Amino acid sequence: MRILIVGGGVLGTLHAWQAVRRGHDVLHLEREPEARGASVRNFGLVWVSGRAPGAELTAATRSRELWEELGAQVPGLGFRANGSLAVLRTEAEHAVAAEAPGDRGFTLLDAAETRRLNPALRGDILGALWCPRDAAVEPRTAQPALRAWLAGTGRYTWLPGREVRDLTGQGVLDDHGERHEGDQVLLCTGAWLGGLVRELTGDLPVRRVRLQMAQTEPLGETLTTSVADGDSFRYYPAYRGPALNALNERQPQPPAAAAHAMQLLMVQRLDGGLTIGDTHDYAEPFPFDVTEEPYEHLRRVSEAILGRPLPRIVRRWAGVYAQTTDTSQVVHRRQVAANAWLITGPGGRGMTCSPAIAEDTAVAVGL
Template identity: 65%
Template sequence: MRIVIVGGGVLGTMHAWWAIERGHQVVHLEREAEARGASVRNFGLVWVSGRLDGPDVETALRARELWEGIGAAVPGVGFRPAGSLTICRTEAEVEVAEGALREASAGVRGLRLLSRADARALNPALGGEFLAALHCERDAAVESRVALPALRAHMARSGRYTWLPGREVRDVATGSVRDDHGDTHEADQVVLATGAWLGGLVRELAPSLPIRKVRLQMAQTAPLDQPLTTAVADGDSFRYYPFFRSEGLTEPQAPIAAEHKMQLLMVQRLDGGLTIGDTHEYEHPFGFDVVEPPYDHLTEVASAILGRPLPRIVRRWAGVYAQCLDPKAVLHRSQPLPGVWLVTGPGGRGMTGSPAMAEQTAEEAGW
């Protein structure tokens, strides 16, 4: 088949990956010179630990397996099976972690509760004071800003992959896609994976999507002078991720964290810098600027966990992703036209789940 993919983010790229893997021809269109949305503004985490039981965690676990294979085939994606530690600094947070261990899926997630000493043995950079840490062996990371070019270069070597950046799609019909250069690309199947870009053509094809947008703030520091051997989360992550039963966290969040719906996530980049975040903003219209108090809070919490000052922040940014309104929905997948697939709304799980999400599309589409 000849398959046209619209959208150069991780979800679109993984659909191209599966089409190439199954022997098809792919034309891949992206309106920017390079993907600039949520796919390159995230942590690069493959995050199994907090996903909801059922299709959510099943998708994450399958994607984790696929990422490991992709990382072996394409080392440039920077796959690292590092796991994660969620730091418990209060007795209530320890109780939530202990409750997670009693869930039936704790074993397949690779969960165990570590003492502070054992957590520090696993991740010596954690020099701060805390009571315990929930270890998730199945969590991992990829290098989000370099993964997509590495995947495209690998696919190009097949001779069946054509990357066309700087092309905004003007019209989609069964069997063809027309871009703003006036070129028409014939297709047996079309996949629209345009991320949080839900206006224009997408609105014309699907005017009432069950999707909302979410904006977040993140940052990257200068290199830490020692390895951060796992990803790190704080106890506020228990409030955010749906797997954890956080009703026991009766103590309110810090005011800034509550106002901006925050958790701390922290992962080390290949250059040694730390990506930290994040906030959650749901009300439209979003602000166009980033605000400083959340960064002050993230710096304070991260420094307390590390037991030392956080390296200086060298980059700050905001990102927007599309999220299904149904909290149990992993992805919105529909056919607005015969042979045309619209895939969107993975929420904060796009980098985590995209290999498995695209595999599911390939199965449904008969690739």
């Protein structure tokens, strides 16, 4: 078949990969010259550890397998199986880690064991929760690298700078007045929920979430794992239970972290710099500028864990992603026409779960 994919982010690109690997031809349309949304404004984390049991964990686990397979084929993805450490600085955080589910491959480490695994963590810590299943890719280069690999198959065409304005019985019509024919149309439009998407669906059970992040100069040493702080327990569903309830009651977040719904996630880029974040803002309209207070909090926590000054921040940015409000679903997927499906709303798990989401779409659509 000939598959038309609308949306050049990670979700659309992984759908293109699934279609090509199943023997189909793909035309991939993107309204911008290059994907600029949450797919490149994220940590690049393949994060299995914190996922909710059930469909979310299944998707994350399967995606972890597919990312490793892809990483071997496409070195430009920058895939590395570096694992993660959720660093523990208080007894309340340690209690949550001790209750962590047993199906993630977790190991609870003391401070000395943590530093042997990641010598860059020289701060005052009690230990860490180690998850070897977590991994990372390079978000700024992953999509271009995968597209270049797909183009080499002879079954893939990338067509940026084209906004799809309408569905036809045979494909789509773009804003240049050109018609593109295909057997199936997959709309992977990310946080863009207006225009044609709204016309086709009306109101969606999907909300938009804004986050702030930053990148530093090179650390000057290797951060051997991805790193999270104890606040990450508050935002990932895997850790819900009595110990987390006690943490929330007895150890409230600092005012800045609470006001911006923050956790610390830290991952080292291939150039040695650190990506740090993040915040969560759910109230639209979102501000057009970034706020400095969260960065000051991230610096304090990062320096407490590293036991050294954080390298100079060289980039700050905000991003917006779409998140399904149906907590039982990993993504919102619906058929919007006889020949078209909408796939959106993976939320903050988009980079993690896109390979499995695309695989499930291929089954649902019959590719």
